[in-house]
Amino acid sequence: MGSKATSKVCDDRPWQARLRQQSRKLTGPRRAILELLEREDRPLSNKEIFQALPKGQCDLVTVYRSVQMLERLGIVKRFQLGDGAARFALLESGDHHRHHLVCTRCTRIEEIGECIVRELEQRVAARSKFKAVTHRLEFFGICPACQS
Amino acid sequence: MGSKATSKVCDDRPWQARLRQQSRKLTGPRRAILELLEREDRPLSNKEIFQALPKGQCDLVTVYRSVQMLERLGIVKRFQLGDGAARFALLESGDHHRHHLVCTRCTRIEEIGECIVRELEQRVAARSKFKAVTHRLEFFGICPACQS
């Protein structure tokens, strides 16, 4: 049977190969989660993923575990918006280091091309049509005292 | 009784006035929390604050509530390092918009003077002696669809 482009085309996704490379299985739940994220244009929380999936298709715990593993493989990105729940979005390109503009109301996101911060907020606001743009920036590292 | 500079000098802190302005009471627990944060050079989690306080001095729930209120008044800053717990540090100056360099091991922090991000990590690393410096940057705002 030849694969038809009109029905489920499930064998040409970039994540398929990436999963196999790590000897990870492409199971029903995982495929469902990935296809859902593929379809969404905003990061979803575990619960949102769970609820969006056809009832009984996948356990909440499995969502947590899948998403965690996908993050480890660099297939999805975790967003900590600051409200209690983590959100996840597909990382289309293997392109790490991208910043995002998140709507504080609907959590929809847009990718930011550049990576400057100075006059940024205004510039970002102007280009994106978002309003009341703010940003959160933190640096992380190992301090001198801890480098021992 | 005249106030002695050698013992508890508790009436000249910048936060005292700020609390009163908002018709907030300067209670024992609050003073204890503020003086603790004043003394620490790193953001503390609610639990850490609770444990650092003289036993029985203040309930854990009160720490949560106090710290939340102090954040609302702009007296402390909340840090979401990404591990489950929020941390709080005194905001010495009313100076909002400051970025911080956080040690991922001990959570000690340093203020970052500038606010550029480009070649930043390297520069920040070099100046601070921190290693393995990374950063997290997100923008927030109201997207066009939500501005109605």
Add this chain to the structure above:
DNA sequence: CGCTATTTGCAAATGATTTGCAATTAGCAA
């Protein structure tokens, strides 16, 4: 087709944070 490491579901544990409510108290007013 069979085997085995990987996954899943379910129940229950954890941990952080919040909420309800009655008792307590800071700070203003008389």
Add this chain to the structure above:
DNA sequence: TTGCTAATTGCAAATCATTTGCAAATAGCG
């Protein structure tokens, strides 16, 4: 100084997000 009242506290219990243990199910290789 003494009262009064709104703000605050403590304690118990509720929520919520996330994790863990374990036996049953299964993807994918040989």
